[in-house]
Amino acid sequence: MSKVNERDIRTTFRLMNPSDVSFYSLSVKDLFNPSHLHNHFVWMMEHCGSPTKGHAASITAKRIGYLVAIIIYLKHVDHREVCFKNATMHTITPHNSSSGWLPVYSYPSESIQSEKAMVDWISNDLYAKELVPLVSLLGKEKGISKITLFENIYTYIKWVLVDVLNEEDIFVQLVSHRLTDFGAVTRHPLAFYETETLLRKTCCLSNLTIGQSKKCTTCPLK
Numbered sequence: 001m002s003k004v005n006e007r008d009i010r011t012t013f014r015l016m017n018p019s020d021v022s023f024y025s026l027s028v029k030d031l032f033n034p035s036h037l038h039n040h041f042v043w044m045m046e047h048c049g050s051p052t053k054g055h056a057a058s059i060t061a062k063r064i065g066y067l068v069a070i071i072i073y074l075k076h077v078d079h080r081e082v083c084f085k086n087a088t089m090h091t092i093t094p095h096n097s098s099s100g101w102l103p104v105y106s107y108p109s110e111s112i113q114s115e116k117a118m119v120d121w122i123s124n125d126l127y128a129k130e131l132v133p134l135v136s137l138l139g140k141e142k143g144i145s146k147i148t149l150f151e152n153i154y155t156y157i158k159w160v161l162v163d164v165l166n167e168e169d170i171f172v173q174l175v176s177h178r179l180t181d182f183g184a185v186t187r188h189p190l191a192f193y194e195t196e197t198l199l200r201k202t203c204c205l206s207n208l209t210i211g212q213s214k215k216c217t218t219c220p221l222k
Helices: 006-012 034-047 053-078 097-101 118-138 146-164 168-176
Strands: 024-027 080-082 088-091 104-106 111-113
Touching: 006 053, 024 034, 034 053, 034 118, 053 080, 053 104, 053 118, 053 146, 118 146, 118 168, 146 168
Parallel strands: none
Antiparallel strands: 024 088, 080 111, 088 104
C-alpha cells in the first residue's frame, strides 16, 4: 500500500490538479525526439521569454531537475519507481511568461516496487540511462554548457534529499559515488557540493529571460 498522502505530495510539489486544463504539455520522452525538442525550444522562446535556444535548454533542465526531485521523493517514501520518461510538464496558463517558469507536473500511475539502494538507483537508472543522454542533447545548443545543465538538475536533487527528506547522508554518498556509475561523463554530474557556500558554480541564465533581470539569490555572478 502506498505511503504517499496525495494531499501532502501536492503541498510539497507542484502537481497538476484533476481540474487543471493544460495549455501546453511535454513529456520527458518527447525531449529525446530532435523534432519535438526543437519545437519545444521555439515554444519557450515564444511564450516563456527565452531569448535563445541555449537559454531555453537551461530552463528546460531546471524543469527536468524538479521532475527528478518528485520521482526521488516517491522512490524514497514509497519504494516506488515511476517511469521517468512518461512524466510530463504542463503549463496551464496561456500567454504568460511566468507560467513557463512554474509549470505543474504529472507522473504515470504505473510504477514498480523496488528495494534497490537509492544511491545506485539514482546513479545507474536515472543518470546513466536517462539524464546523461538528455543533457548531451540539451547541451548541443549554443550558449549553454553541460556543466550548467548538470548543476540545474543537481540543485533540485540536493533540495529534495537534504531539505525535504532530511537524508543528507544519502546525498553525500551520492556525491562520492563512482563517476563510472553515472554513465559516460568526463566530470561528476554532482561535483558542485561545498559545505561552506550555497552559491552555485554556474549561472543558470534565468536573469536573461525577457522581462526579467534579477539574478537568483545563489547566482555566482552577484
